[in-house]
Amino acid sequence: MPVGRSGGGAATTRGLALDTIRAARTISRVELAAGLGLTSPAITRIVRDLLVEGLVRETGRGPSTGGKPRTLLQINPTSRYGVGVHLERNTCVIVVADLAGQPVCRAVLPGAAHVPPERMLPRLADEIHALLAETGVNKTAVVGLGLVTYGPQDWRSGVLLTPQPNPQWLDYPVAERMAELVRLPVLLDNDANAAAIGEYWLGTVDLTSTYGCIYLGTGIGGGVVVAGEVYRGSSANAVEIGHISIDVDGAPCTCGNTGCLERSAGPEAVVRQAWKTSNLARRLGLDPKGRDQQGGDFLVDFSKITTAAGSGDPIAKSLVERSARYLGGAAVTLTNLFDLDFIVLAGPGFGSAASIYQSIIQTEVDRRWFSRRAHPVGVVPSANGSDAAAIGGAVLILQRELVRP
Amino acid sequence: MPVGRSGGGAATTRGLALDTIRAARTISRVELAAGLGLTSPAITRIVRDLLVEGLVRETGRGPSTGGKPRTLLQINPTSRYGVGVHLERNTCVIVVADLAGQPVCRAVLPGAAHVPPERMLPRLADEIHALLAETGVNKTAVVGLGLVTYGPQDWRSGVLLTPQPNPQWLDYPVAERMAELVRLPVLLDNDANAAAIGEYWLGTVDLTSTYGCIYLGTGIGGGVVVAGEVYRGSSANAVEIGHISIDVDGAPCTCGNTGCLERSAGPEAVVRQAWKTSNLARRLGLDPKGRDQQGGDFLVDFSKITTAAGSGDPIAKSLVERSARYLGGAAVTLTNLFDLDFIVLAGPGFGSAASIYQSIIQTEVDRRWFSRRAHPVGVVPSANGSDAAAIGGAVLILQRELVRP
Structure with missing residues (x-):
């Protein structure tokens, strides 16, 4: 009984019940009914269905509040799985995550920088089938696959609206073709959206x-x-923060905007500045040649810089602090x-410099946020580490198939 | 039966039905049931209640689709009213709007620049009572009052978290005190949120x-x-676009941020630039003295500049184009x-230069928006003119009392 018109997939009552049980870790039927504002018979019916489907199980009893002790419910993590694939230029991470959002296995493939989708997608499908076989996850328990990568995208049709990682991917029916290959429901989504919802699903975030x-x-x-749902806007191409202008008179970006954040603060920008500092480049063994040939991924050199910054190298540190x-x-x-x-x-970029980034971003937010009289805003590292996007891909498909159809 | 946890007031099914009838202008029960995904008996029951309360009325018949012609429904605009008050430093606009969001009367008072809330709020209450009496709107048909002004605010308690328009307003229980004075439900909200939702309510926006x-x-x-609901975020202090940084090395703003949009593009910035252009200042009769004594409102001189720009004055035009x-x-x-x-x-600022602003903002969005391959983004003037915020205040209270409790 979805009520709402956002188009982003309103939660069903059954989905909300499952989500509430997942987030609470253990909860009684009475608490669940109170939390959702539902009657006791309605909750009894919903929970019975969830038990029959194996999504939820009963687990011991909570403290008595006068009458008989209450049976507690929790999700059954191994009842369902989602596959998450994070596709980037130079690497492709595959994870299988259980219903609790915990990865149970992982594989890494070379990225798609120079590979057309016709070759890349079958490779992914083979790897996914091998991974499921290896770890003994029954495919009937896999609800689907969340393939996450950059935007812009046509979310509804599962098609990329950008000629990345190479022009052959533009307008290719990625989600449809992948679904044929793996014979599972497939969604295409943005990697940062995925990382965001992965955090929620872990149960560390208030509903x-x-x-x-x-x-x-x-x-x-x-x-x-927002309340357990990715903010999508009109076409699910929201929150492109790398392409907001931070300098009204800044350089043009390939996206069409000027002075984009990514051009000043992203790995490529930091690496290019480091290359110009010949002393630092030599000391860290940076490679001003050759990177572009490896698909324009600056993360290798960027990681050397953030590691040096984390170890206290003053020049590396000043570059990271500026970013x-x-x-x-x-x-x-x-x-x-x-x-x-x-x-x-x-994301992997924060790497060894995560604490520098966290501390400076927190300071800027504390000092400059407009409504700081209303409430504080914490800046925290992801609980999912550098696989956050891939895990989030798995979570997005679990959420779509079980909570927000 | 609200389903959702956003805290921003999920629409009830009854509220959605009313909202859908309002937006459609005329609609049959069958179309309404289809639009909301409800059964025919459920819609019959909801519509009966709306008819009994007088919010909706039957109006003629639509074309037959084989059987007997369908009775059409429409809202009854004069069945309920909302009062909207837009409080600013130098002016305070009061409107009474009907259930269709159309203003039926209007008054303007001097603003609150130098007046404490203890004197301003009783003045407002007297004016509202006089206005209702004059126009013959029965107070029993008034659902409440939406008082809209700047942020940050504590939306839930109805208190301003800023010492504007003067320090006596900070932490004063504005909504609570106003509710005592007018003996109506009162909400405090942001003026730009109000202007946004006023547009929706007029029925020109897709649901x-x-x-x-x-x-x-x-x-x-x-x-x-988003889908008829103001985006609120954590504490209803969202979309403070005047205080986003557009220049990473810009001047500090009183809000704590640096290089704020308002400091470069707002009326004060444009007026200060015009004052420095002595030829223009003399020609337009701008007043570099005296403005600050009138409450720091730069709209009088700004209006002279936008009028000159609209008439083709090249210097005025270049200032407006930069903004x-x-x-x-x-x-x-x-x-x-x-x-x-x-x-x-x-808002009143666009005034005579509305077409210059619209054309330039549209050009920038067309050229620089990241996902322009996904869909176009139109830039349009408000249908509510310079009273958009006050009308929106009335709409916000109508929406809260009747659609999203």
Whole structure:
């Protein structure tokens, strides 16, 4: 009985019940009914169905409140699985996550920089089938696959609206073709959205929270989650924080905008600055030649710089701090526009410099957020580490198939 | 039967039915049931209640589709009214709007720049009672009052979290005190949110649209509406677009941020630039003295500049065009983050230069929006003119009392 017109998939009552049980870890039927504002017979009926389907199980008893002790419910993590695939230029991470959002296995393939979809997608399908066989996950328990990558995308048709990682991917029916290959429901989504919802699903986030995610990979992405649902806007191409202008007179970006955050604060920008600092480039063994041939991924050199910064190298540190201040300014924009409870930092880019980024972004938000009299805004690292996007892909399909159809 | 946890007031099924009838102008029960995904008996019951309460009326018959012609429903505009009050430093606009969101009367008072709330609120209450008496609106048909002004605010308690228009307003229980004085439900909200939702209520906006509003008054505000609901975030202090940084190395703003849009593109910034252009200042009779004594409102001189720009004065025009380009960049940020279907320009600031602003902002969005391959984003003037915020205040209370309790 969905009520709502957002088009982003309103939760069903049954879905909300499952989501509430998942988030609570253990909960009684009485608490569940109270939390959802439903009658006792309605909850009894919904829970019975969830038990029959094996999604939920009974587990011991809670403390008595006078009458007989209450049977507690919890989700059955191994009853369903989602596959998450994070496709990037130079790497492709595959995870299988259980119903609790915990990864049970993982594989890494070379990315799609120079591979057309006709070759890449069968490779992915083979790897997924091998991974499921290896780990003994029964395919009938797999609800589907969430394939996550950059935007813009046509979310409804599962097609990329950008000639990345190479022109053969533009307008190719990625989701449809992948669904034929793996014989599972497939959704295509944005990697930063995925990282954001993965955090929610882990159960560390309050069900009513509004929070943002800044994803630092090859580029800079963003996602916002409102009460357990990814904010989508008109066409699910929202929160492209890497392409907001932070400098009205800045350089043109390939996206069409000027002075984009990514051009000043992203891995490529930091690496290019480091290359110019010959002393640093030599000391860290950076490679001003050759990177572009490996698909334009600057994460290898960027990781050397963030590691050096984390170890206290003053020149590397000053480059990372500059990037962090720009990201801090963008985090203020994100907060001033979305009024967030907190911001999650996710993605491999933060790597060894995560604490530098976290500290500077927190300082900027504390100092500059418009409504700081209303409430504080925390800046926290992702609980899902550098696989946050792939895990989130698995979570997105679990959510779509079980909570928000 | 609200389903949802956003805290922003999920629509009831009855509320959605009323909202759908309002937006459709005329609709049959069959169409209404189909639109809401409800059974025929459920719709019959809901419509009966709406008819009994007088909110809806039957009006003629639609074309027959084989059987007997269908009775059409429409809202009864004069069955309920909302009062909207837009409080600013130098002016305070009061409107009474009917259930269709159409203003039936209007009054203007001096603003609150130098007046404490203890004196201002009784003045407002007297004026509202006089206005209702004059126009013959029965107070029993008035559902409440929406008082809209700047942020940050504590939306739930109805208290301002800013020492504006003067320090006596900070932490004063504005909504509670006003409710005692007018003996009506009162909500306090942001003026740009109000302008945004006023547009929706007029029935010109598709029920599922996601759109933004840029409000140009003394400052620059913003609002976003998703499927008929104001986007609120954690504490209803979202979309403070006047205080996003457009220049990473810009001047500090009183809000704590640096390089804020308002400091470069708002009325005060344009007026200060005009004052420096002595030829223009003399020609337009601008008043570099005296303005600050009148409450820091730069709208009088700004209006002279926009009028001159609209009439083709090249110097005035170049100042307005610069402001419009900055607003265009901010509109791109708003679109890249919220993925909007369209953007409404509202507020008295646009005045005689509305077409210059609209044209330049549209050009910037067309050229720079990240996902322009997904869909176009239109830039349109508000249908509610310069009273958009006050009318929106009335709409917000109608919506809260009748659609989203």
